[in-house]
Amino acid sequence: MIIGIIGSGAMGAGIGQIAAMAGNEVRIFDKSKDAKIKAFHNIQDSINKFVSKGTLTPSEGVAALGRIHICEKLETMSDCDLVIEAIIEDLVIKKELLQSLEKVVSQNCILASNTSSLSITSIAACLLKPERCLGAHFFNPPVLMKLVEIIPALQTNFEVIQKMSGIIESWGKQIVLVKDTPGFIVNKVARPFYSEALRILEEGIADMATIDFAMTKNGFKMGPFTLMDFIGHDVNYRVTESVWKSFYYESKYRPSLTQLRLLEAGYLGRKSGRGFYQYNEEINQIPSDNKELLDSIFIRIFSMLVNEATDTIYQNICTLEDVEVAMKLGVAYPKGLIEWGREIGINKIINTLNDFYDYYHEERYRVCPYLKNLGKI
Numbered sequence: 001m002i003i004g005i006i007g008s009g010a011m012g013a014g015i016g017q018i019a020a021m022a023g024n025e026v027r028i029f030d031k032s033k034d035a036k037i038k039a040f041h042n043i044q045d046s047i048n049k050f051v052s053k054g055t056l057t058p059s060e061g062v063a064a065l066g067r068i069h070i071c072e073k074l075e076t077m078s079d080c081d082l083v084i085e086a087i088i089e090d091l092v093i094k095k096e097l098l099q100s101l102e103k104v105v106s107q108n109c110i111l112a113s114n115t116s117s118l119s120i121t122s123i124a125a126c127l128l129k130p131e132r133c134l135g136a137h138f139f140n141p142p143v144l145m146k147l148v149e150i151i152p153a154l155q156t157n158f159e160v161i162q163k164m165s166g167i168i169e170s171w172g173k174q175i176v177l178v179k180d181t182p183g184f185i186v187n188k189v190a191r192p193f194y195s196e197a198l199r200i201l202e203e204g205i206a207d208m209a210t211i212d213f214a215m216t217k218n219g220f221k222m223g224p225f226t227l228m229d230f231i232g233h234d235v236n237y238r239v240t241e242s243v244w245k246s247f248y249y250e251s252k253y254r255p256s257l258t259q260l261r262l263l264e265a266g267y268l269g270r271k272s273g274r275g276f277y278q279y280n281e282e283i284n285q286i287p288s289d290n291k292e293l294l295d296s297i298f299i300r301i302f303s304m305l306v307n308e309a310t311d312t313i314y315q316n317i318c319t320l321e322d323v324e325v326a327m328k329l330g331v332a333y334p335k336g337l338i339e340w341g342r343e344i345g346i347n348k349i350i351n352t353l354n355d356f357y358d359y360y361h362e363e364r365y366r367v368c369p370y371l372k373n374l375g376k377i
Contacts (some may be wrong), residue, residue, distance in 0.1 A: 003016070003019040003026050003027070003082050004077040004080035005084055006074075006086065006087060006097060008028050008030035009039070010140060011086040013043055014046075016028045016043065017047065017064070017142075018171050020043075020064045020068045021056070021143075023067075026067055027069050028070055028071060029072075039070070040070055044065060046143060048061065074104055080105060080106075081108075081109060081110070082164070083111055083112070084112045085101075086114040086138075089115060091118050091122060091123070098111055098113075098127060107129070110134070110164055112134055115135060116183075116187055120133070120152070123135075123153070125153075130155035131160065133153055133155070133160075134153060136148055136151075137149040139329075145329070146172075147174055147176065147186070147325070149176055149185060150168065151178045154180065161177075176318060179316060179318065181315070182246030182247055185322065186326050186327065186331055188308065190331055191243060192252075192301060192305050193215075193331075194240065196304045197223075198259060200297060200300065205297070209285035210293065211225065212287070213288075214287075214294040214301075215297075218298045221332050221334075225276040228275065228276065229270050229277055232270075232275075233259055233275055237263050299348070304353075306338070307353055307368050307371055310338070310371040311370065320338060349371070350371060353365050
């Protein structure tokens with residue numbers, strides 16, 4: 001099978017490496033010559049690490065690298081069986097690319113978008129054969145992250161979904177099938193982890209270090225501010241903004257002005273040396289050890305996460321099983337949110353949300369009907 005990749009950034013190069021390591025011929029195209037050269041060296045270094053760790057034998061590493069071809073023209077995608085675009089998150093630019101690509105590839109070639117939040121249905125609508133288009137959302141870094149969200153457009157042929165799912169599973173990935181909804185599973189469900197933490201900070205209830213500590217103390221690998229800095233505010237803020245706009249400006253997804261100001265200042269997080277924290281000097285913020293405060297922060301953010309997860313099931317975006325898998329593999333939560341919520345107590349979560357709704361009278365704290373029903377079990 002011949003796999004085409006458009007875009008040679010971290011995502012495109014990583015997806016290409018996965019396909020090559022799985023035995024596929026891979027063609028990578030990017031308009032930027034420097035980006036293509038950098039991508040090939042990055043893939044080479046990554047494969048060498050797999051060899052040094054014993055995951056691949058030296059001969060397997062050489063063979064995988066030999067299956068990767070850096071292309072000069074889009075026309076080299078003509079005999080690909082599958083092409084995945086992993087370019088900038090811009091709907092207009094993605095549509096223009098896929099329209100150009102459709103003129104090059106065969107009638108049976110599957111066209112996939114690695115978008116994290118854009119409408120797959122809208123992307124497919126620009127094609128003459130929209131039934132061959134779907135979303136395949138990989139997570140960064142693709143070579144290490146097991147999860148891939150498969151998102152059919154309204155137009156996608158069922159056979160295309162089956163074929164694409166089989167290909168991705170053959171690459172050793174775990175797929176979840178998602179309705180074409182803003183943010184899909186992971187980027188929708190994870191929004192309260194950031195937005196509620198920002199709300200707590202902006203209200204002056206606790207500082208960043210304390211909020212981060214409240215979450216890591218209770219099982220999360222990173223606190224929300226550390227994670228936002230790690231992801232980058234250019235990425236995290238724009239995903240939040242995209243989800244908010246796509247859900248008709250629903251208030252619970254509203255972006256934070258605090259984060260916007262960081263983006264405007266160019267304080268993008270770790271990549272720029274400064275975000276919520278400064279990385280060119282030792283981070284010496286000391287979190288509060290007030291147990292009552294830490295517990296209240298955790299249950300507030302966690303309750304919002306569980307509510308969002310149940311809302312995702314309630315709206316038939318995915319199954320309960322898929323939302324559990326997605327959050328464990330996509331953002332490394334220690335447990336599925338529903339399972340974890342049951343351990344803490346569904347009614348405790350419902351009561352927490354009701355208390356905040358009574359206090360704020362804001363829609364964001366309204367309990368999802370699916371969660372209400374769980375509380376009756």
